[in-house]
Amino acid sequence: MPQVPFDDRGLAYGDGIFETVLMRAGKPVLWPYHYARLARGCARLNIPLPSHEQLQEAWQDKPTSELEVLKLILTRGSGGRGYALPDVVAPRLLSRRTPFVVAPERWQQGVSVRICQLRLGYQPLLAGIKHLNRLENVLARQEWQDSAIAEGLLADADGNVIEATSMNVFWQQAGELFTPCLARCGVAGTLRAALLDQGVVRETTLPLNALSNVERLWVGNSVQGIWPVSVLINESGSVLQSWPQATHDPLQTIGHRLLGYLSSPSQAGT
Amino acid sequence: MPQVPFDDRGLAYGDGIFETVLMRAGKPVLWPYHYARLARGCARLNIPLPSHEQLQEAWQDKPTSELEVLKLILTRGSGGRGYALPDVVAPRLLSRRTPFVVAPERWQQGVSVRICQLRLGYQPLLAGIKHLNRLENVLARQEWQDSAIAEGLLADADGNVIEATSMNVFWQQAGELFTPCLARCGVAGTLRAALLDQGVVRETTLPLNALSNVERLWVGNSVQGIWPVSVLINESGSVLQSWPQATHDPLQTIGHRLLGYLSSPSQAGT
Numbered sequence: 001m002p003q004v005p006f007d008d009r010g011l012a013y014g015d016g017i018f019e020t021v022l023m024r025a026g027k028p029v030l031w032p033y034h035y036a037r038l039a040r041g042c043a044r045l046n047i048p049l050p051s052h053e054q055l056q057e058a059w060q061d062k063p064t065s066e067l068e069v070l071k072l073i074l075t076r077g078s079g080g081r082g083y084a085l086p087d088v089v090a091p092r093l094l095s096r097r098t099p100f101v102v103a104p105e106r107w108q109q110g111v112s113v114r115i116c117q118l119r120l121g122y123q124p125l126l127a128g129i130k131h132l133n134r135l136e137n138v139l140a141r142q143e144w145q146d147s148a149i150a151e152g153l154l155a156d157a158d159g160n161v162i163e164a165t166s167m168n169v170f171w172q173q174a175g176e177l178f179t180p181c182l183a184r185c186g187v188a189g190t191l192r193a194a195l196l197d198q199g200v201v202r203e204t205t206l207p208l209n210a211l212s213n214v215e216r217l218w219v220g221n222s223v224q225g226i227w228p229v230s231v232l233i234n235e236s237g238s239v240l241q242s243w244p245q246a247t248h249d250p251l252q253t254i255g256h257r258l259l260g261y262l263s264s265p266s267q268a269g270t
Numbered sequence: 271m272p273q274v275p276f277d278d279r280g281l282a283y284g285d286g287i288f289e290t291v292l293m294r295a296g297k298p299v300l301w302p303y304h305y306a307r308l309a310r311g312c313a314r315l316n317i318p319l320p321s322h323e324q325l326q327e328a329w330q331d332k333p334t335s336e337l338e339v340l341k342l343i344l345t346r347g348s349g350g351r352g353y354a355l356p357d358v359v360a361p362r363l364l365s366r367r368t369p370f371v372v373a374p375e376r377w378q379q380g381v382s383v384r385i386c387q388l389r390l391g392y393q394p395l396l397a398g399i400k401h402l403n404r405l406e407n408v409l410a411r412q413e414w415q416d417s418a419i420a421e422g423l424l425a426d427a428d429g430n431v432i433e434a435t436s437m438n439v440f441w442q443q444a445g446e447l448f449t450p451c452l453a454r455c456g457v458a459g460t461l462r463a464a465l466l467d468q469g470v471v472r473e474t475t476l477p478l479n480a481l482s483n484v485e486r487l488w489v490g491n492s493v494q495g496i497w498p499v500s501v502l503i504n505e506s507g508s509v510l511q512s513w514p515q516a517t518h519d520p521l522q523t524i525g526h527r528l529l530g531y532l533s534s535p536s537q538a539g540t
Contacts, residue, residue: 071276126406136395
């Protein structure tokens, strides 16, 4: 396993970014979106962007299984006096591939999601990018231990829904599909980016107190795909809303096509 | 130099805390305050607190110089699936001692400080502790390159002064000494904690637009001590306010006594 030294700024300050990429038969899925987000993160933090070629080295070895997860970490490297940058920045690029861990099959038909008490703070300079300062997500994920709950739902300080602990959020209202605007906090996922790009979803605002009125709710990311939410649990553990299993799930179909998950039952005949 | 593996959560998420401790003749200065802050950080993040004995191993070797800086990093250790904690948490404690790097001698008489454009976000769950999610400080420190500027001044989203990039802030108003309240953002320094403990300063709020009215302004931490601010520069680089050099600086005297800096000229005869 790769290592970083004590003075690496990724360790010292979370001064870096990462990507978690689904690998199918040794090839990265949605790679242009991952690379675009890396580029945005590097621009925002002022870290030199590695070339496509440098990044491609991370998947040169033969895959050990059909589906793998590639994690890339790019730190600003070592050095500097305190927070000040070193005179010469030498970023450190690390990668690791592990077999894909399958989620419970029934989650494809619907998951339980719990609203977290933690409220995301606003930092527009860091919003959207996948930086290494993830303590809010770590704290939010500690709010429940029940393994039947798939994800926690995170709202901002004004009580607007932003994301799930490790996924983005989507909902249907008056037949249209939406996802939260992430200008002030949250991570802009690559599956979300692809869905926005294709005009499948658009950005808007969803207050927590409007959640029980949405026609459908989903969580999703570029590794697991799209899960419909069947049960929404509030901060104190009570069921706030539930949605029946849909016979037809167009968002999941599109999402799973984007990721190459074609064998999912919900996509049959679409 | 110690290393951490790729899957260490300190690297992956900034899931940990750190301390920077002044070592005088091989002994940590203000240690009870550092240990208290470590304990608060561990409690807040739910990381098992190392014992005094485990921590003391960091300064068992003979010192290489009279003044050193000890940096301790405590991460939650390896593992877990995504943000979820591993079944067994095995924290990783790392330390490194380096010689103290002396700041320009004239900074004891007064420093230039620049107001940063970045506004600190609010996250009461993380405020005060010295966690590893420090991208706000890293970004703020990139706002200037002029080595004559000692520190950047950071305000919160409401425009209240919170801290300096790597120091706390103190000011005098109507003869009394104050420091910002850090309930929603900022790092609660150990020198600041000692000054609060002794009743030398008390917490209140200082809007940016009231800065030019304060009688005196200081920045300080437990390694460098207390520096009076002589010139305050605004976000666009213009001088906002300047203060004459004081013949007598009681805050610096108390601060430097706490750190064992007794030979500083400003402390003569006090």
